[in-house]
Amino acid sequence: MSDLKNFDGLVSIREIEGQGMLVVRGDFSAAAFREAVAALAGVDFPDQRQAVVRDGRGVLWLSPDELAILLPRSDANSACADLAAKLADQHALVVDVSDARAHFQIEGRVVRETIAKLAPVDMHPDAFAPGELRRTRFGQVAAGFWLQDDRTARVFCFRSVREYMAKLLAVAADEKSEVAYFQK
Structure with a gap:
């Protein structure tokens, strides 16, 4: 990033x-x-x-x-x-x-996979629906997130770890890291 x-x-x-x-x-x-x-x-x-x-x-x-x-x-x-x-x-x-907070929007066809690489949350569509919210960790960073829809998520964390969170998200979204787990 x-x-x-x-x-x-x-x-x-x-x-x-x-x-x-x-x-x-x-x-x-x-x-x-x-x-x-x-x-x-x-x-x-x-x-x-x-x-x-x-x-x-x-x-x-x-x-x-x-x-x-x-x-x-x-x-x-x-x-x-x-x-x-x-x-x-x-x-x-x-x-x-x-x-004290930083906010990020993640948008795209593999938003679930991107989050699943970082957070210990079952991101399968049957387990996590738009509108649901979790407080969890992305790597070692305390964060919260929710899906606005099937292609868009919002993430918030402490501003003190903003740069680290931005880099975590970028690594998880790197084009060479696609998992394709949830694709049909």
């Missing part, structure tokens, strides 16, 4: 600029919590291990009491303050982690 932002091989890899991310912890069973999160993101509240994303905004299920909200980076600071105020009467935590 010569410029660490773009790579074209078996799949194309693009670093996503301007992506904001809030981490929110709270009681998912509280209607006020669910409504406030969904209203801020402009999408439905996700089910377990799901990503609900539309037009650059969304909610990612990270654990039984933790979510990530995706939104434009320019909106993250004010959205964090607004959501914290709406949840002030509940046991909840809202933190803007935009500066």
Whole structure:
């Protein structure tokens, strides 16, 4: 990845600029919590291990009491303050982690194989469907990802390992490394 932002091989890899991310912890069973999160993101509240994303905004299920909200980076600071105020009467935590995360989009016909080379996740279409989200490792890097569709995935990781992640993804997408496992 010569410029660490773009790579074209078996799949194309693009670093996503301007992506904001809030981490929110709270009681998912509280209607006020669910409504406030969904209203801020402009999408439905996700089910377990799901990503609900539309037009650059969304909610990612990270654990039984933790979510990530995706939104434009320019909106993250004010959205964090607004959501914290709406949840002030509940046991909840809202933190803007935009500066601490890097985001990549992987797109192409072998997106599943590219991820399978790096993450210990069964990427077969019968086992992992678009919209599902996993927190896992890509090599030794803590990361999360979901499939937007059968040809597109989004990956996020700590910004401190951004360069390493970009190189990992590029090696896995190198044209000489095709596996062709999921092809029919």
